[in-house]
Amino acid sequence: MSTSTRSSKRQKTETDDKPFRLVYWPGIPGRGEHIRLAFEATGTPYTDVSNQTEEGVGAVIKQVSEDNTGDESNPPPLAPPILQHGDDITISQTPNILLYLGPKLGLVPDPKDDPVGLYHVNALTLTALDGLSNEPHDVHHPIATTLYYEDQKPEALKKAKDYRENRLPKFLGYFERVLSGKASGGGEYLYGGKLTYADLVLFQTLDGVSFAFPNCISKLRKSGKYDKVWALYERVKGLEPIKAYLASDRRLKYSMGIYRHYPELDDQE
Amino acid sequence: MSTSTRSSKRQKTETDDKPFRLVYWPGIPGRGEHIRLAFEATGTPYTDVSNQTEEGVGAVIKQVSEDNTGDESNPPPLAPPILQHGDDITISQTPNILLYLGPKLGLVPDPKDDPVGLYHVNALTLTALDGLSNEPHDVHHPIATTLYYEDQKPEALKKAKDYRENRLPKFLGYFERVLSGKASGGGEYLYGGKLTYADLVLFQTLDGVSFAFPNCISKLRKSGKYDKVWALYERVKGLEPIKAYLASDRRLKYSMGIYRHYPELDDQE
Incomplete structure (x- = not known):
């Protein structure tokens, strides 16, 4: 190189x-x-x-x-x-x-064994990005990406409520269902019993929403409805190379990107 | 079958x-x-x-x-x-x-000739869907998909203005740039000089925004800034099987789906 x-x-x-x-x-x-x-x-x-x-x-x-x-x-x-x-x-x-x-x-099933696996991994990835990355971004920018958050705050407050109450549970419930299904290969990973990039994407998006909506996520975790999802989150977080990465200075801090922590957009304790 | x-x-x-x-x-x-x-x-x-x-x-x-x-x-x-x-x-x-x-x-380049072509077609498709399908949907539902349009109309009016003035020109300009680039293979189609599914997606999304925002699209077409984009639109529309399909009863009418024509969300003539 x-x-x-x-x-x-x-x-x-x-x-x-x-x-x-x-x-x-x-x-x-x-x-x-x-x-x-x-x-x-x-x-x-x-x-x-x-x-x-x-x-x-x-x-x-x-x-x-x-x-x-x-x-x-x-x-x-x-x-x-x-x-x-x-x-x-x-x-x-x-x-x-x-x-x-x-x-x-090596982050998808071998196409010789499973020629369709790649498409399932891609679908799971697209779904995680839709609901747990694009939508959380739109929560703080519901009107225009060219405006400041402060200039669309009333709309953001409304959208955040819908996101916390409807959308976030919908997507967590979906991934819980995926992990309960046979195609997950046992429920440790999303597809085929092995780590794929869809698991990494789900880990990262869950990590992001946990940063942005800590009170809401804390309640959702305690509900016990999404235990397989959070077990996957912890499983990926605990993989040796991921653990080392997260502890390194290559892992950048959340700030003014997709995932933002505005306390007023989170559940009020 | x-x-x-x-x-x-x-x-x-x-x-x-x-x-x-x-x-x-x-x-x-x-x-x-x-x-x-x-x-x-x-x-x-x-x-x-x-x-x-x-x-x-x-x-x-x-x-x-x-x-x-x-x-x-x-x-x-x-x-x-x-x-x-x-x-x-x-x-x-x-x-x-x-x-x-x-x-x-047969709607992507043959991987034997061009193993990366599929990924370019996929990227172009994702971009068209982002800016010309997902965003127009969010224009009439900026706060929550579970609410009626009428219940988020003030927000929709604001978002529509941003969409017409900033986002739509941005995406049309992007695809004009793609068609001006060498990888398009001459500018008739988005990639490699031949019809791919990315062209079909661009056609459909342009057709949709033309239905939703007729005044705005009419102005943008007249501006002359996106002539390659609209030539592609007409080219795809004129393909024999597409022409036959569009004239058939299999082609469903726009109504209360992604693309909706609310005159108040369009440019006012």
């Missing part, structure tokens, strides 16, 4: 010959975190460009510039996260990057 | 041996429309279960029931559209169903 990396090391695989570069906004976990977790869980070297190199945020700006029309084989990305694999491959959209990385990092 | 189909016929391919069933809410185009268009554009027989069989809406209800935990190999779906392929495969999430169908229906 031509660039340095701070990620933990594991045995090299055939996919290691071209370096992976993650291009994402610096300083926040954001949607880039899903990509980081896939690399970290598998000990795959990668460069977190805007956090780890002198290119900084410029790497993002260049990609999302209105002058960027892509190149011979890659359309321009609308927004980060963006994965660069070697010199010639640029992939965007969080679930799409995971889809691309999944087979390379 | 065990079930009747009203779709147009074309030469059978090897994927025809197991029937395709689309399970979606009856009577509206909705997200199911993206799946219908993939079948229709390629002359692939399929059954639109809730619109064409006696199972009706029951087929959807059964799948999304809180008692459904899926089966041995398929997790339960959260929501329609749902694709059933033969007796043993159930796939959910619109972009995921398209990803599954793409190679089978």
Whole structure:
């Protein structure tokens, strides 16, 4: 690899010959975190460009510039996260990057044994991102992403109530149901009895909503209705490479990204 | 095939041996429309279960029931559209169903020639669905999907303004940029110079926003800034199988689904 990396090391695989570069906004976990977790869980070297190199945020700006029309084989990305694999491959959209990385990092079922497994993992990922990442973002920005939270606070208060009372239980209940189903392969992981990137996405989104809505999540955890979901959360959190990552300075703190802790948007104790 | 189909016929391919069933809410185009268009554009027989069989809406209800935990190999779906392929495969999430169908229906680049093409098509699809399907839905339901539009109208008016002035031009500008880029293969289609399912999705989402915001879209079309986008729209609309489909009674009318025409949410002439 031509660039340095701070990620933990594991045995090299055939996919290691071209370096992976993650291009994402610096300083926040954001949607880039899903990509980081896939690399970290598998000990795959990668460069977190805007956090780890002198290119900084410029790497993002260049990609999302209105002058960027892509190149011979890659359309321009609308927004980060963006994965660069070697010199010639640029992939965007969080679930799409995971889809691309999944087979390379061993985070999906082997297509020889289970040719449809990849699609189930993708569906579970899309669903977690919809309900536990996009929607929590929209809670604090219900009207316009270009306005400050403070300028849409009355609407955010209403949307937060609906999110806590209806949407969050709906999505937690869905994943509890997935973990109760036979296709989960025993209920320890979402699909096929083994860790896939869908589990990493669910872990990260649960971690995010726990930061944003601590009182609400505390009540939901105590309800006992979603025990399999929270057991999965703790299981992923306890995996050695994830534990090491979470304790490292590569794990960025939540701040003004997707998951924000505004006490007025949480349950009032 | 065990079930009747009203779709147009074309030469059978090897994927025809197991029937395709689309399970979606009856009577509206909705997200199911993206799946219908993939079948229709390629002359692939399929059954639109809730619109064409006696199972009706029951087929959807059964799948999304809180008692459904899926089966041995398929997790339960959260929501329609749902694709059933033969007796043993159930796939959910619109972009995921398209990803599954793409190679089978010839709506993605041949992976032998272009192993990364599928991911570009998927990214373009996700982006069109984000900005031109999910966001227009949220315009009329900015606070809660469980409330009526009338109960969130003040918020919808604000969000509609932002959507028309900022978001819609942003996404149209993005796709114009994609069509101006070399990876589009000449600018007639989004990627690789040939029709892919990303073009069908862009067509459908443009058609939807044209229904929802006719005054705004008319102005944006006249601006001349997005001519490649609208040329693509007309190109897809003019494809023989699509033309035949749009003229058929299989093409459902917009009503109270994703795309709704509330004049107060559009530009005022």
